[in-house]
Amino acid sequence: MEMLIPSTLDDSLAPEGQHVASLFCQHFAPHLPDGKSWDDVREEAADCIIDTVNKYAPNFKDSIIARQIHSPLDLERKFGLVDGDIFHGQLTPNQLFSARPVLGHADHRMPLKGLYLCGSGAHPGGGVTGGPGHNAAAIILQDIKKR
Numbered sequence: 001m002e003m004l005i006p007s008t009l010d011d012s013l014a015p016e017g018q019h020v021a022s023l024f025c026q027h028f029a030p031h032l033p034d035g036k037s038w039d040d041v042r043e044e045a046a047d048c049i050i051d052t053v054n055k056y057a058p059n060f061k062d063s064i065i066a067r068q069i070h071s072p073l074d075l076e077r078k079f080g081l082v083d084g085d086i087f088h089g090q091l092t093p094n095q096l097f098s099a100r101p102v103l104g105h106a107d108h109r110m111p112l113k114g115l116y117l118c119g120s121g122a123h124p125g126g127g128v129t130g131g132p133g134h135n136a137a138a139i140i141l142q143d144i145k146k147r
Contacts, residue, residue: 001025001049018065025049030072030083038073045071088121100125108136109143116140 002024007013013020032041046069054061072084081088089095098106106123108116118136125132 001052003053021060023049023053026086028072028084030076030085038071042069042071042074045069086120087125088119089125091125095125097123108132108139 004022004024005019006022007019028045032038038045046067050061050064050067070078070084075081075084075086089101095101100106100123101117101121105111105117108118108122110117116136116139118133120132122132122136124135
């Protein structure tokens with residue numbers, strides 16, 4: 001769980017004396033057992049997260065006046081992220097290093113000449129780190145120098 005309070009740097013995000021907090025929580029199962037849907041448990045999961053924060057930041061829960069929840073199902077619906085996966089392919093052993101995104105294409109070069117993969121689904125993967133873009137840019141520069 002990661003909490004950011006962006007209104008500490010940008011006071012236009014909330015009325016004076018108030019703040020916006022963002023709780024980034026990951027590694028939730030995209031598919032729930034017993035036929036449950038995230039639509040059924042979204043609020044319960046959010047309550048659990050808020051209760052956890054409240055243990056370390058007393059009165060946090062009482063300060064909340066509104067909330068917006070994005071379950072794995074919501075992320076898929078709103079942003080097209082399959083199973084709510086922000087990594088464009090789960091970071092499992094078969095999706096790491098030379099196997100990301102698939103064997104033979106971890107060097108960022110795609111089968112179509114001049115097309116390079118540089119998003120979260122590329123090696124080394126992982127959210128919005130900039131690592132895949134940095135690595136792809138280095139490969140692109142190498143290829144330009146070879147011309």
